Each structure stands twice: as C-alpha cells, then as structure tokens.
Amino acid sequence: MRVWKYGDDINTDMLFPGKYTYTCSTVEEVKPHLLEDLDPEFAGSVQAGDIVMAGKNFGCGSSREQPVLGFKAVGIAAVVADSFARIFYRAAINQGLVLIEAPEAVAAYKDGDDVTLDVEGGKITVGGQEFAFPPLPPEILAIRDAGGLLNYARGKLEGKAKG
Amino acid sequence: MGMTFAQKVLARAAGLDHVVPGQIVPVKPDHLLTHDNTAAIIGKIEDDLEKYGVVRKDLSVIVLDHVVPAANEKTSTAHKKVREFVKRYGIENFYDVGVGVCHQVVVEKGHALPGKILVGSDSHTCSYGAVNAFSTGIDRTEAAALMLVGETWFRVPPTIKITLTGKLVPPVSAKDLILTIIGDISAGGATYQAVEFHGNVAPLSIEDRFTIANMGIEMGGKIAVFPCDDATEKYLASIGVDRSKYDPVWADPDAEYVRELSYDLSAIEPVVALPHKVDNVKPVGAVEGMKIDQALLGTCTNGRISDLHAAADVIDGKSVARSVRLLVLPASRAVLEEALADGTIQKLVAAGGVLLPTGCGPCLGAHQGVLAPGEKCLSTANRNFKGRMGCKDAEIYLASPATVAASALSGVVTDPRKVA
Ligand code: SF4
Numbered sequence: 001m002r003v004w005k006y007g008d009d010i011n012t013d014m015l016f017p018g019k020y021t022y023t024c025s026t027v028e029e030v031k032p033h034l035l036e037d038l039d040p041e042f043a044g045s046v047q048a049g050d051i052v053m054a055g056k057n058f059g060c061g062s063s064r065e066q067p068v069l070g071f072k073a074v075g076i077a078a079v080v081a082d083s084f085a086r087i088f089y090r091a092a093i094n095q096g097l098v099l100i101e102a103p104e105a106v107a108a109y110k111d112g113d114d115v116t117l118d119v120e121g122g123k124i125t126v127g128g129q130e131f132a133f134p135p136l137p138p139e140i141l142a143i144r145d146a147g148g149l150l151n152y153a154r155g156k157l158e159g160k161a162k163g
Numbered sequence: 164m165g166m167t168f169a170q171k172v173l174a175r176a177a178g179l180d181h182v183v184p185g186q187i188v189p190v191k192p193d194h195l196l197t198h199d200n201t202a203a204i205i206g207k208i209e210d211d212l213e214k215y216g217v218v219r220k221d222l223s224v225i226v227l228d229h230v231v232p233a234a235n236e237k238t239s240t241a242h243k244k245v246r247e248f249v250k251r252y253g254i255e256n257f258y259d260v261g262v263g264v265c266h267q268v269v270v271e272k273g274h275a276l277p278g279k280i281l282v283g284s285d286s287h288t289c290s291y292g293a294v295n296a297f298s299t300g301i302d303r304t305e306a307a308a309l310m311l312v313g314e315t316w317f318r319v320p321p322t323i324k325i326t327l328t329g330k331l332v333p334p335v336s337a338k339d340l341i342l343t344i345i346g347d348i349s350a351g352g353a354t355y356q357a358v359e360f361h362g363n364v365a366p367l368s369i370e371d372r373f374t375i376a377n378m379g380i381e382m383g384g385k386i387a388v389f390p391c392d393d394a395t396e397k398y399l400a401s402i403g404v405d406r407s408k409y410d411p412v413w414a415d416p417d418a419e420y421v422r423e424l425s426y427d428l429s430a431i432e433p434v435v436a437l438p439h440k441v442d443n444v445k446p447v448g449a450v451e452g453m454k455i456d457q458a459l460l461g462t463c464t465n466g467r468i469s470d471l472h473a474a475a476d477v478i479d480g481k482s483v484a485r486s487v488r489l490l491v492l493p494a495s496r497a498v499l500e501e502a503l504a505d506g507t508i509q510k511l512v513a514a515g516g517v518l519l520p521t522g523c524g525p526c527l528g529a530h531q532g533v534l535a536p537g538e539k540c541l542s543t544a545n546r547n548f549k550g551r552m553g554c555k556d557a558e559i560y561l562a563s564p565a566t567v568a569a570s571a572l573s574g575v576v577t578d579p580r581k582v583a
Contacts, residue, residue: 013546013548013550014548014549017550018527018528018550021529022230022237022238037549057354060351061286062285062286064302065303065304068302083354086355087300087380091305094308148304149304149308150207150307156312157312161215
C-alpha cells in the first residue's frame, strides 16, 4: 500500500487532461493518462490498494468522470481529502469509489506513515492515530450497495416492469 | 424560519412543505443537458435503451458543441452516433453542429426557465441561474441513469448570500466582478453550497448575469442564481417564452445563510486571473505589459453580443498587434447573426481577428487554437488550469472582453481604461 499525497484544489485537468476526453473512450485508454500533468510517476507505479490523499476541493473543475473510473480500475482503495468538489463527489458515489472527508487524518499524515481504513466503521488510522469520519447517508449507501447508480436505476426499471 | 431559493425549489420539486440544508431529496429534473459526451453516455446503456427506451423524449437537450465541426474520425463517429440516437428515440431537443455552445443554446432556446430544475453532464450547467433556474452539473453515469429513469437525488445545499450595491463603471464588466468574487471566496469556498445574488441586480443585463452564474462552479458552487425580475421577463418574452410557462422562485426575507458578503460594484476594477487557478486574481496592473501570444474572445462565459460589442468598441478601427492571434468565438449562431448584421464581426475581422465556428473551440484544448509550450493566452473563458488549452507548458490568463481586446491591440496585457 502506498499513499499518493497531493495539495489543495487538484482539478480535473490535473487528474485527467481535457485534451483526452474525446480520444480516450475506454478505461484502459484512460489509465495511462491518470494524473499525467500532476505526477508523471503515478500511472506507471500505482497499485491496487493504494490511497490518494489530498487537501481541499479535490476534483474541482470539469464534469469529468474518467479520473473516477480510472481510480476504480487501478484499484485505489479510497481518496482521502480535506474536502471534495461536488461533481467529483457525486461521480464517485455513482461509481462506488470510496471518498473519505477527513481533514485531521490528512493533516496528521507524514511521509511513509501506514494508513488503514475501516469504511463501514467510519475509521481511518494514520501512523497509529485513529480518526473518525461520518458514515454515508442511507440514500447513498443504497446506490453503493446496488453496485453504482446504473445498476440502481436498472433495479428500479426491473421493479416497474414486474410491478 | 424562511427558506432560501435552493430550499424552496427543491421542496417544491419533492412535494414537501419544508426542507433543510443537508437533507437528501428525490428530484425529477425538467431537463437534462448533454453534448458531444452523449455518445459516451449512451454507450453505457445500450442494452438498457433497447429494453426500456428513454424515459421522456422531452427530457434531454442535446447540443453538439465541444469539438465541432468534428476534428477527426473519432469525434465524427461520436457525433454520428448521437444523431442516430436522436433519430431512433425521437429526442425532441437536438441542436447539431453550429447552433452554438450548449449553455448558450439551452438559455436562448428557452429550455432554462425561472424556478425550473436542470442538470447537465457539464460543469457550467450552473449558468442558467442567470434566469432564476436551479441548474447544476452531474457526471456521465448520472446522465445515463437519468435518461432511463428520469429521477435523481440532491442534497439541499446551504447558501451564501451576496448583496450587490452600486453600478459597474464601464469598461469594468461582469467578468471583473465575478473574478473578484472568486478571488475572495476561493476556488473551493462555495463547495456544496448555493450562491444567491441580491441587492442592486437590476442594472446587470441577462448577459452579465450569465457570465456571473457561469463561473459559480469556479468557486465550487452547486448553483449561482439571480432573482427573476423585469429584465428576466423581458428577455424571456424576447425569445418567445410566454409568461404562463414559468413560475419563479425566490428566497424568503428571513431565510438563513451560511455566509453573507456584499460588493459595491462601483469599486470593482479590471482584474486578471493568473495561471493556473481561477482564484489567483490580481488587478490588471499586476501583469500589465506582459507579452501575450494569443487572445481568445468568446466561449460560454463571454461570447455573447454584448461581449463582442465591448471588444469591438475597444478595437474601434485599430489593428491587432502582429505578434498576437485574436480568436473570435461567438457563443451561438444567433449571436453570430446579430454580430454580422450590426457590423461587429466585420470590425473584429478587419482588425485581424480569426473567426471560429460557434462552439467551444479552443476552450478545452481539444482542437483549434491549441497553445504551444511557453506561450501565453489571455482569454475570456472561465478556466486557466494547467493544460486546459491543450498544452501543459503554456499559460492561460483570464480577463474581460474589454481587457482582452485592449491587450490584443498592444500585444501586451493592457488596462482597458487606458485605451481611449
Ligand atoms: S465553452 Fe468552454 S467552458 Fe463553455 S461549455 Fe465549452 S468547453 Fe465548457
């Protein structure tokens, strides 16, 4: 497990450059360009189970779900930040990517610290220190439990077709 | 306790008497905007569409604008896929290449109306707050789900109240005002929150309000909204919308706000947002004299007729510096036609401007006017992120149409107040 730590206001162009939005249509095409203009090392070295950590307003800018799809595909366990931009936040819920708003945990992190997550229990441990974060509301858990928004919508349609 | 605009619109949509910030409510939006990304969106739900079709033929507003005319086979194939989808499912509101930038088209064609709820798979969907609509951006997956079921959820946002007093002193413009506000609030300062504009909004035209609401997302806002007043009603009447078609909503006088700010418009000065963040806002004097390579006039932020007029007034028969490429990008065909009819386009082209097809053009760096490493562009767009115009080693500076025009003439960043 490795923690990839970045600063405030990491925008969608840094996460996935806009110039690729109409040339990369599959997640396999998205992966090599993840964080290309922010951290050229990321795409080549990221591994399943890694954590992305950042400051305020992570994911601001365009409505661009490719970074969310990309993070899911490379197996990012969670993005932990002071706060998230709202479209990014919604996109993550809709794909089932775990986002954790825990500014104290971000502040406590020092290079090389071990980080463990208990998403259900609302707990994150950074270098031995434990921090709590608020659990997700039931409406949002229902989407996550259905395996993302599209499956949730399909469930509704099937319900209607049967009913 | 009274309710804010956001509370009232969302309560009405959910059929509830009262909602509070933080509450999650189910909502059936009046419209869903998608653009070139429609191809990717429908690609997610091909089998579902076969099985269930679309939930409503009048829900989607689809505008091809991002890479138009198609730049390569990939984009042309995507456009073709969108046209086939539109035909097959009888989508009622489709605007093909050349009609304009999606946000301009949504407003101009009367899809965004006071008190209505619109969502769009584009972050600048917040623009329609200019005409008192509740409108905000969503992702592609959510757009796909909406096409199928027509319903989504919103968390009722807390609201920031901004009260305006006084009047802008030309050539200072709405762009200088919103950049100043973003500089103060910061790029994430309104995240998850709604922004309401109160006070002396009457002197701001619908076009000014569009520029301001358009950039609500640049401070993280969910929506940025103006009241429906005489100017709104007159504008809507001018595009053929009958008054019976909409029911405006506004905040109660005793609504509760998380933050209140006020701005004296007469004190606003020309400003520039420096690379690579929109909230890196400085008085134009901070970069005065800096050489620029490209000047972009247009986009959904500042591509309307009043913006083109502001630039043409500054240019006033003079020529653009030989070292600068001035790109002119009207926001829609309607704007282009008006600017052709009154001679504005002729003036800009005679000065050396390059006229681009209506659409997003170079704004997102996908084609047309991509920058080279080391180049600087002064732009009327809404974002100056690293790499935004196709090159991560270029710099983008944001300013008003008057500042961009004044700078295009001299070849260096210039305070428009100094151009007689
Ligand atoms: S003009 Fe620019 S900001 Fe506006 S919709 Fe197009 S790409 Fe987005």
